[in-house]
Amino acid sequence: MTQDAKLLEVHDIGRTFGGLAALSGVSLTINRGEIYALIGPNGAGKTTLFNILTGIYKPDSGNFRLEGVEMAGKKPSELAKFGISRTFQNIRLFANMSAIENVMVGRHCRTSASVLGAILGNPRTRAEERSIAEKAKHLLDYVGLSRHAHMLARNLSYGDQRRLEIARALATEPKLLALDEPAAGMNPLETDSLKRLLETIRRDGVTLLLIEHDVKLVMGICDRLAVLNFGKKIAEGEPSRVCSDPLVIEAYLGTS
């Protein structure tokens, strides 16, 4: 059963902020199982597009479809149910909850226990709670944080908080995991272990969308990428081909 290769199709997305055209007519496609990166100079509209694809902002024009289903206008919680999850540039963890509780929250949209279930504590709810705890423990192992399971999220190291955010996003069983500058502020050693983690995630069937300034990391890991500049897509394709594209060079290095 060869599923349609295209996971996410973005069609002619436009968005303005009080007259400033942050995005105009951006279209791109992310195939299933790919690591797809979004790069471009500051202010190119990467984060705006990223926030639109994760439901934080509504696009003024255009649409995007996940596996053929229209997504524009849906709330982030609905997108999560459909399979789009994300991390945040400046880490938004649940500070006063333990690491494992953070990940357990990620299970919310995949579980169904109601208030009544919680009060009665019927077998079905108890079983679900156990499965939530197990999945969360498994995901903590997966990102290598199992020894901090009961530490408050705020007390984790910077790198560990990044990994916890990824584990929490994975808990929602996403089809597409969107990462907002995951390697920001990481030293080469940490960046390398992040790279291995992302490749493991991709191997386990999750498509990745990445915004990243670390060109070395991007070039080394992504299958395809798009380059944005002044709200327009100026290039899309394999990293090697895009690198030699004159428009990209000009956008990055400025006209010679």
Next chain:
Amino acid sequence: MDIFLQQLINGIVLGSIYSLVALGYTLVYGILGLINFAHGDIVMVGAMVTLTVVRLLSDSGLPGPLVLGIGMLTAIPACMAVGYLIERIAYRPLRNAPRLAPLITAIGVSILLQNLAMMIWGREYLSFPQILPTRTMAVGGASISAIQLLIVASSTIMMAGLSSLIRKTRLGNAMRATAQNPEVATLMGVNVNTIISITFVLGSALAAVAGMMVSAYYGIAHYDMGFILGLKAFTAAVLGGIGNIEGAMLGGLLLGIIESMGAGYLGTLTGGIMGSNYQDVFAFFVLILVLIFRPSGLLGERVGERP
């Protein structure tokens, strides 16, 4: 038609009174981010101190406005002292405590001030001797008295003075910086604790003037008057946008006008089902509507939640 005009004047005067109290309120509110339940009671202290001085001097033959001036000049330092003590004892230790902790100490301070005032000034309603001219001027069929004009004028002057202080002076910049981001303000060499104390003391001084005006205008002061004034100031400050000086003025004025118009015309508007007894319902209803369309108040800066 002149009834409508008179209602409008009533609304503006009542609104100016709310603004007077709200100005001091939003100044402290903006910087501490705390619903200062005790502010209304500092206004009460201002009213009581002024009244005590005015009654002492009332038979001394000095002209009315001078007596009032002396009263105010004693009330302001008194309230500033009370404000400083409250901030120093009840709020500063809880600066980094969970957000709602200082809310409870504010409630405690409010109860404390009310009962202290009851023990000092007694339970009776204190009346303000008739020292201000009660000349009323006709304004197109409606009438406005001298003290009403004084109230409207003083609230506008105070607002103007306060916003220029905030915008144009070094102290003002430090206050705004501390309000926006205390940690970074400290890094820039702003002594946050001093700034907050100064703001509190300044807010209390404004409260003293407001207390004096309210008791002079209504001719009444009671240890219990602070609660309602505090509530109206809180509503006006939020309506205008927390921490925004012009917002407090606008919020106060609007609240006064809404209440007066509500009391005056709700009956005719709803065909007699709802009358002036639903004045506060009408005011809160409008407030909720405003907040739905502008979740951070009329002039409150749009705090976009950047993820």
Next chain:
Amino acid sequence: MTMLRPLLAAMAAMLLSSCAKQNPGSELVVRIGSVAPLTGPQSHLGKDNDNGVRLAADEINASGLVIGGKKMRVEVLSEDDQADPRTATIVAQKLVDEGVNGIVGHFNSGTSIPASRIYSDAGIPQISPSATATTYTGQGFETTFRVVTNDRQQGEALAKFALDTLHARTVAIIDDRTAYGQGIADEFEKDAKAGGAALVAHEFTSDHATDFTAILTSIKGKNPDLVFYGGMDAQAGPMMKQMRNLGMKMAFLGADGSKSPEFIKLAGTAAEGAYASAPGLPLDKMPGGKAFVQKFTAKYGKIQLYSPYSFDATMALVNAMKQAGSIDPARYLPVLARIKMDGVTGPISFDRKGDILHGAVTLYQVRNGSWTALP
């Protein structure tokens, strides 16, 4: 929980002190509960009630009344119910536990009604000096009495005065939406309409408002002959002043809640000419009335409002005990129900429900700075 131990210790200490007062021997200690709001917006009237009870107690103790061979000593237990119905029931239970022989209180209708159930369950007579709501005595409890005329009686007198004496044809009514203010205003409205007057406006305020310009202005637009206010002096005073400031010349008629020296003080010069009613007969016309005024003002300062009634209520309780020859509530309750005595506020006797019988209502007017009774 280190906080708990000191707290418990403090409570135990307080408790010991409160029951150390049982002294057997020659004296017959009678405990009268006096309940009123001693804090909050009406605290000045609550304290006034309390002082009325204390003055009566001092007078009885001075007179050396003897019951059953023992000299009676009246002890007043004052409690603050903060004008809050929940606190009223707690305070009522506290007084019942402390074995009071009779209750003078509570102040408001909203607190007297829930408390009356507790006193009725304990069989302890309760006389309210100031609650005028008809429902208070309408509950069918045998232990509920009041020495102040209820709203219906006072409403009739006020309406008759407004229509017949002041010849008002069009009337505007303001009430403060409290049990007291709304009760008296509705009765006045019923009787005024029955008497043929037209109600041109019914406006509302609250018992903690100070600004009435908006409702007064809309009344000014309808230009009634008379404005009636159902509410207390703390609002009536400033309202009167603001009425005159708005150039409204029509007559102002208040009920017993407005007829206090506080009203004149708060309204200032504008008070001149205002009318108000008060149950019972004028103090100076009553036997002992002048003496009461002298003794009260000497001890507690100006009479606010209901202290004469709380004085009479205490006297009624003690007289009933004297006539029954016992301070046991069960024994003197029937006597109290049929008591006939002259209080400082007028003749005191109760009807079947506990309301004061043919309670007279006197109209007053502010003339050169003080309330003077109208013939």
Next chain:
Amino acid sequence: MKRYLKLAAYAALLLLLPFATGLALGKTWVRILDFALLYVMLALGLNIVVGFAGLLDLGYVAFFAVGAYCYALLASPHFGLHLPFWMILPIGAFSAGIFGMLLGAPTLRLRGDYLAIVTLGFGEIIRIFLNNLDTPYNITGGPQGIDLIDPVRLGPVSLNQPPGHAVYSYYFLFLLFALATAFVSTRLQHSRIGRAWAAIREDEIAAEAMGIDTRNLKLLAFAMGASFGGLSGGLFAGFEGFVSPESFTLTESIMILSMVVLGGMGHIRGVVFGALLLSILPEALRYVGPLEQSLFGKIVIDPSGLRMLLFGLSLILVMLLRPAGLWPSPARKRELLAHGETAKHENTNIYDAGR
């Protein structure tokens, strides 16, 4: 085995408490205990909104009023209806829940103090309607309130008979409901819903991104909290036998909030302790008068003023000594002790005033 022993000891204490207090301190203190138990239910209800979901509600007493008036209207001569209490209480709780949603719906985008003022307004709006719906048709009895409310009746037995001992029978009824409320709150806290509420309290945007429909869950928090308030209101009406708008003022809402915050926000045992303390302390301070009498031989300071002054002072002192509440949740206490700074982070999330 040790756990059961402890449980049995607690049970014995709770069962004997009313009789012990009744004998030692008099029936007043049993009545105070009864009201304290009602406040426990209210504080636990508000705790769901403020403690779990981090939504500052200053108008919570409105739901207490809805429950009380539901009971009063359905079991009194007012409409001539005399439904049994086990039927009215669910109606009261349910309608309070509906009002909870009504309050929640328009306020979902509001944060911090903007939400606080709207909930405050809502509380006042409800009280004003209750105070004025006696005209044109007498629905709520207006300022006169509603009187002669039927006492709670379990089958044939009315809790008011024998008259003197009503406080004891109501104690056990309220104890049952308070324990049930605490049980439900605990279950909710450690459940999928509880974690979602905590997530919303910590960071609403992240919670939404993680698939939590914050709109519905905030409404659920308002509704659950409100239904506890409605339940407690019904019991209050049956116990007191009289309801009037004067009992449901803004000061009550502030007092209930103080119980939650002072006790230990978000921590069930702390909130219960806060409710008990702040409902018993003002009554204990009534003995200030006799204490002065026995210490100085005469009244030095007017006791009623001193009583409230000491109450205000105790609010301040407790918060200064225990900023996180008298009995905060272990996690909260641990992180507060770590260093002041971390609390700073937390308090920008609990509700930021959008400054």
